[in-house]
Amino acid sequence: MSGYNIVGKPTPQIDSRDKVMGRARFTDDIPLHNPLHAAILRSPFASARILKVDTSRAAALPGVRGIVTGADFRRTFGVLVISKDEPAMAGNRVRYIGEPVAAVAAETAEIAAAALALIEVSYEPTEACLDPRVALKPVAEPLHPGLGRDNNLHKRVEQCYGDPDAGFAASPVVVEKRFSFASVTHAFTEPHATQVAIDGRGNLTVYSATQVPHYLHMAMAEVLEIPEHRIRVIKPHLGGGFGGKSDPFPHEMIAARLALQTNRNIRLRFSREEVFISHHGRHPTTLTMKLGYDPQQGITGIDADILIDGGAYGSFGVVTTYYNGVLLQGPYRIENLRFRSRRVYTNKPMCGAMRGHGGVNPRFAAEVLLDMALVQAGVDPCQGRIDMIHRPNTLTASEFRITSVGLKAGLEEAMRRSGWNEKYGKLPYGKGIGVACGFYISGSAAHIHRNDRPSSTVRLTIEFDGMVTVYSGAADIGQGIDTILAMMAAEVLGVGLDQVKVVVADTQLTPVDLGSYSSRVTFMAGNASRNAAIRMRRLLVAAACQLLELPPPAWEKPEPPADYFRQGRRSPDYSSDYLGPNPDYNDGFRLANGQVTHLGSGRSVPYLDAVRRALDGPGILQTHGTYRSPKLGGNYKGAAAGLSPTYSFTAFIVEVTVDPETGFVKVDKATCAHDCGTMLNPLAVRGQIEGCIHMGLGQALMEEIVHYDGAVQNAGFLEYKIPSAFEQPEVDLVPTPSDETEGPFGAKEAGEGPLAPIIPAIANAIHDAVGIRLTEVPMRPDRVLAAIRKAGAA
Incomplete structure (x- = not known):
């Protein structure tokens, strides 16, 4: 990319050397002084009343310093304000196998484990609800009676846009199938861990493996019933999250309560089995979907009935219920859409947000049905999709604002590079090629x-030595947001990345950012960092003008955006706390190579001279930058669900080999066209897309959480199968730019959107290879083989 010094160039993450050298400190690496070791006693029942918890024998064990039970917590919590239904520890009832019932803090981990064995809990088992279909039926004692329902329904959403029935009636092709999806987990490398330091005044510093330091801070104050100013949350380096650390968790509340009770530092780290039990992964889902198609009009209607198994508590489930329906509105023009989405409580570990949250399972169904319809209509599956892709600067049926779309050219190039026209329908039996598309929110x-x-808000400072420091509450979970924050500041101020440091995810030192979820941080925190740097640039340019005896650049307050779809690249609004999205900071100066140069005269001053002149008056150089989403969407209930400042678009063409003797599927190559606007850091974008491919392969072909009577049966990486590096296919990434005005330097998301479409692309390639349509995920060899035999028998 021309015109920029840093943006658009492949850039290693600024913490990469620390990580590969083993210097990066993760939560469990923090060396607190003389901590107590905490351990959690968990329920052996999926559903039971707690009659009595006797901790006397455990308390008498030498080395035990503290014990907490459900009686020590009065308030429930949850990441969503409208669904605060989870206790830090079960009180009078347990709702899943593995739910915390008591916890011990002791001088050693061994003593803590021994103390757990001495705690006596009297249970009265009750009938468990394990089937989501049964959860819809009336029951004497729902999991959450406070909702006032006679069943275990958590959330129901029904929405209709246009007239799907009329669309179906006029369609030459209508296809309908029932799909089912197993639950999958995040499989992040670093287990959940929390350490809590307590000072002499009873203030807590919480080090935790979390994606949401701000939300954790708020929830902890509420659950512990102490003022927020007595809590400080710090996220150290994080070993992966993928949505699995985007809730506040019970263990964080438990560790903090033990610290308050014992007045000692606390250390708590999960075993891998405990990670699986805590879960919060992708929801098991069954759905029935109907799709109408007309070669002249495209998709004429979609009707979906979706049943989601949420597990014992809410987590992000209300959002999931909406997203399962509303995210069907792209990447194609669809005027007629109806869906009924229901999330139910069951006596299993709860499900929550996972990469591509809410959009992955329905996308599989829609893309498989669309492929069926295109084949029946005699339309090429790639060309048929290209003809229906959203146009830029348009609205969807529910008033999602579609700003920039580069997918049409991207998919056309992917066809050429993959040899689609030469391969589709022409490969030998057992070899196949398939396509699918998707789109996702950018926050x-x-x-x-x-x-x-x-x-998102960013604070930026420059010291007398010229060092730039970016302060942000954004959480880097491995995706590289620390690097993006630094790149934004460095590009605007004309300095190298070695001259920028970042201070992040510390609720005492950094301004509020809402966390790493929904692919929001590059778009939102990136804009905030860029805006803070633009304000700082203005100070430096003004100082340079004093040294050069030039008038400062003229500035006029910008008019309100004239185009609802293109609100970026306007003049910065210095009269407001918010400069605007991706403002144009052209000021007649060039900041580069240690100089501040006036372009009109060619005269310049050293960067450090400008810094020191700017410091002369206030003695401190400090600015802030923010991001605010524009007003979007309609006024009906649920209109906010799925609204985003912009959307990414993705297409995959996948080539597979299917062994008809065993049903084993090997993905040979994935060609991906992902429209993320401007690639701020092509190296990071490639890493994110390859990660989505790897995770998508797992859900497509092998990953599933297995329950028996409510207990997780494969709670470890030996039993829960994930792809290795040997399963990763050849990857060809097709540049797919688009003209996005509001993202920082024109960027959109790249971390979640590429996951959803690769799964149906594999399914459609399997159909091309051996002629079968699979509707159950994962598409295990036994299912593939059964379908081949059934097709052969037919």
Whole structure:
């Protein structure tokens, strides 16, 4: 990319050397002084009343310093304000196998484990609800009677846009199938861990493996019933999250309560089995979907009935229920859409947000049905999709604002590079090629906690030595947001990355960012960092003008955006706390190579001279930048679900080999066209897309959480199968730019959107290879083989 010094160039993450050298400190690496070791006693029952918890024998064990039970917590919590239904520890009832019932803090981990064995809990088992279909039926004692329902329904959403029935009636092709999806987990490398330091005044510093330091801070204050100013949350380096660390968790509350009780530092780390039990992964789902298609009009209607198994508590489940339906509105033009989505409680570990949250399972169904319809209509599956892709600067049926779309050219290039026209329908039996598309949000436009604050705020300082420091509450979970924050500042200020440091995810030192979820941080925190740097640039340019005896650049307040779809690249609004999205900071100066140069005269001053002149008056150089989403969407209930400032678009063409003797599927090559606007860091974008491919392969072909009577049966990486590096296919990434005006330097998301479409692309390639349509995920060899035999018998 021309015109930029840093943006658009492959850049290693700024913490990469620390990680590969083993210097990066993760939560469990923090060396707190003389911590107690905490351990959690968990329920052996999926559903039971707790009659009595006797901790006397455990308390008498030498080395035990503290014990907490459900009686020590009065308030429930949850990441969503509208669904605070989870206790830090079960009180009078347990709702899943593995739910915390008591916890011990002791001088050693061995003593803590021995103490757990001495705690006596009297249970009265009750009938468990394990089938989501049964959860819809009336029951004497629902899991959450406070909802006032006679069944275990958590959330029901029904929405209709246009007239799907009329669309079906006029369609020459209508296809309908029932699909089912197993639950999958995040399989992050670093297990859950929390350490809590307590000072002499009873203030807590919480080090935790979390994606949401701000939400954890708020939830902890509420559950512990102490003021927020007595809590500081710090996220150290994080060993993967993928959505699995985007809730506040019970173990974090437990560790903090033990610290308050014992007045000692606390250390708590999960075993891998405990990670699986805590879960919060992708929801098991069954859905029936109907799709109508007309070669002249495209998709004429979609009707979906979706049943989601949420497990014992809410987590992000209300959002999931909406996303399963509303995210069907792309990447194609669909005027007629109806869906009924229901999430139910069951006596299993809860499900929550996972990469591509809410969009992955319905996308599989829609893309498989669309492929069926295109084949029946005699339309090429790639060309048929290309003809229906959203146009830029348009609205969907529910008023999603579609700003930039580069997918049409991207998919056309992917066809050429993959040899689609030469391969589709022409390969030998057992070899196949398939296509699927998707789209995803670049951050949620709506706040979880309703307020008028920005979505992200960044503070920026420059010291007398010229060092730039970016302060942000954003959580780097391995995706590289620390590097993006630094790149934004460095590009605007004309300095190298070695001259920028970042201070992040510390609720005492950094301004609020809402966390790493919904692919929001590059778009929102990136804009905030860029805006903070633009304000700083203005100070430096003004100082340079003093040294050069030039008038400072003229500035006029910008007019309100003239185009609803293109609100970026306007002049910065210095009269407001918010400069605007991706403002044009052209000021007649060039900041580069240690100089501040006036372009009109060619005269310049050293960067450090400008810094020191700017420091002369205030003695400190400090600015802030924010991001605020524009007003979007309709006024009906649920209109905010799925709203985003912009959307990414993705297409996959996948080539597979299917062994008809065993049903084994090997993905040979994946050609991906992903429209993320401007690639700020092509190296990071490639890493994110390859990660989505790897995770998509797992869900497509092998990953599933197995339950028996509510107990997880494969709670470890020996039993829970994930792809290795040997399963990763050849990857060809097709550049797919688009003209996005509001993302920082024109960027959109790249971390979640590429996951969803690779799964149906594999399914469609399997059909091309051996002529079968699979509707159950994962598409294990036994299912593939059974379908081949059934097709052969037919």
